[in-house]
Amino acid sequence: MRVSKAFIPTVKETPQEAEIPSHKLMLRAGLMRKVASGFYEYLPLGQRVILKVMEIIRQEMERAGAQEVLMPIMTPAELWQETGRWQKYGKELMRVKDRHERDYALGPTHEEVITDMVRRELKSYKQLPMNLFQIATKFRDEVRPRFGVMRSREFLMKDGYSFDVDDAACDKTYWAMFEAYKRIFKRCGLLCSPVEADSGLIGGSFTHEFMVLAETGEAAIALCEACGYAANMEKAQGNPAAHTARETGGPHSKVLTPGKHTVQDVGEFLKLPDQQFIKTLIFIADGKPVAVLVRGDHEVNEVKVKNHLGAAEMSLAGPEKVVEITKAPVGFAGPVDLKGVKVIADKALQGGHQYVTGGLEKDVHLTNVEFGRDFPEPEWGDFRDVVSGDGCPKCGKPLKTGRGIEVGQTFKLGLKYSSSMHCVYLGEDGKDHETVMGCYGIGVTRTVGAAIEQHHDENGILWPISLAPYQVHLLCLNPAEPEVAKVADQCYEDLKKAGYDVLYDDRMEASAGFKFKDADLLGMPLSVRVGARGLKEGVIEVKRRREKDPAKAPVAQVLDKLKDFAAEEWKLCTP
C-alpha cells in the first residue's frame, strides 16, 4: 500500500481523552477513532491488526478441534429468562425492543444461545464432543468505559463453548483449550500468563484468566517467578511474613490513643510494628453486620470474604453503621466484647500474640489481646490480599504482585447451563445425560490494546511481526530525485514479490524526518529506507524498529538482510 493513497491519519499531538499508552497510540497512529464513549470505529490500519489477531485465533482453534459458527447479536429475552440471567445480569446487559415490543438483549456472551442451538440438534453421545466458537461483536453496557479499547461497550470477542459427555472428557477439552490459548497469545507476541481466578457470575468449577503483564492493567495478580504459580488477587494465597510477637503476654489492658485511628498512627504512637495489630473492618453482608479481622500489615480482600460468606451483596459499613455496631467511631473497632456480630478472621493472624485492637470506645485501644482468651475463637479463613514477599503456596519462594490485562478467560462450566436449559444427549446406556460444558473467551480488540501496552516506546508502537498491519515499512526519503524514486519503486515491487506486506511511504510532500517519525509511530517491525545518501555508496538501510540503528545493505542484498531480520522477529512470536 502506498502511503500517498492510504487512509492513515496520524496525529502529532496526544488527544486529551487518552490516558494510557495503548489508547494514545491507537489514536495517534490512526488505528481508530472514537464515535461515542465506549464505541470506536477502526480505520484501515486498526482493522488490519484485528484481522491478524482473528486469523491467529481461527488457526489455533481449528487446530485444537473447534469449529467456527456465527450467532446473532440480538438475542431473545426468553433464552436469558430461562437461565435467570435476564434479571441477574443487571444494567450491563443492553436491552432493546423490536416494533412488536418484544424484548431482546444485545449479546454480552452467548452461553444461552449456543446451548439452545446445541440442545436442538444434540441427540446421541456419538455427536460429542462438540467444540464451537465464533468471533463476533459483543455488547456490555459498562458502568464506566475507559482506556480506549481496554474497556469499551462494544468490542470483538472470540467466544467458544465445548460440550462433552462427562467430567473427564470436559477436563480434556478444557486443557486442550488452555494450551491453544497459550499458543495464541505467544503467536501474538504477548508475554501472557494464565492465572487461577474467581469464577464470578458465570459460575463453574474452575477457571483461568490469561493476563498480559502490564503496569496499566486493571487486574491485580500475584506470581512466583521461581515455580510459575500465578493467581488473581481474588484467589491468590500466600504464606505471610512471620509474627513479631510469638508468646502470650500479660492480661489485656486499655491504652488511651486520642485521635489515633489508623494502624499506622497507633503503631507509631505505641512503637509497635503493624504485624502486631488486628485490623477490624465491619461489613454489611446481605443486611447483616460481619466483623473481618486481618493483621495490621494486610488488607481485606472483599471477594474472598463474600465468597466465604456466600453473600449476594456486601459492602463496607458506613460511619454511622460502624458507630451503631461498635459503639465507637471508625478506627476503634475490635473483637473484644463485640456483641451480636459474626466475627471472621484471616488465618495470617493465627499464631500471633500480644495483639493491639480497637477498644470499642473513642480514643481507646487494647494491648496484649489474645485469641481465645480475650474473645472467642473466630471463624478462620483466607480473607486478605497477598502482598509482595509472601511465600509462594507451591514452592515457598517469595511472591511478586503486579498488574495484568485480562485478554482471555477459560471456564469449566460443568452442568450450569446444560442443567438449567436441559441440554442432554442419549448415552450408550440408553438414558439421558446432561452435557458437561466449558466456555472460552478472548477479547480480540483488547488483545490489540494489550499488544501495544506491552510493546511501545516513547516514539510509538513496536508491533510484534505477527500482528503488524504491515511487516515492512518502505521509506523513499528523496522522492523528488528520479534515481532514488526509481530504486524505491523497484524495491516496493521486489518486497511484494517476496511475500511481504509492505507499506510504501512514497509521499512527495513529506520530508525525510517526517517519514521517520511516522515510521516510529506506526511501529512496523521492519523498515527499508531508500535515500540519496545511501545510494551514493550503493547501499539501502534496513532497520528493525526495536533496534536503534539501521543496518546497511548493498542494493542487491536488501532482501537477504530483511529475511534475517524477519526471521528474528518471527522467533518472538513462535510457540
Added chain:
RNA sequence: CGGGGUGUAGCGCAGCGGCUAGCGCACUUGGUUCGGGACCAAGGGGUCGGAGGUUCGAAUCCUCUCACCCCGACCA
C-alpha cells in the same frame, strides 16, 4: 450512581475582573527547502457544547441541560 474535571477552528490550547474571538499544528495557493515532525508569503475555516436568564452589550456572570474525561462502586 457518588466525587472531581473539561467543552472556544480538524487537533492541542489561550482568552473567562463583560464590549470587534486568538495562538501553535494541520489545511489551500505560490516560492525556497529536502536524513529525524523545514522556511517565507498570502489565504480558507468558529451559531465559543445546547437552552434559558441578567445586561445597552455575554465565550466571559447566573440557572438548567447535554457530551466527554478522571477517581470510586461494578465487571462472563
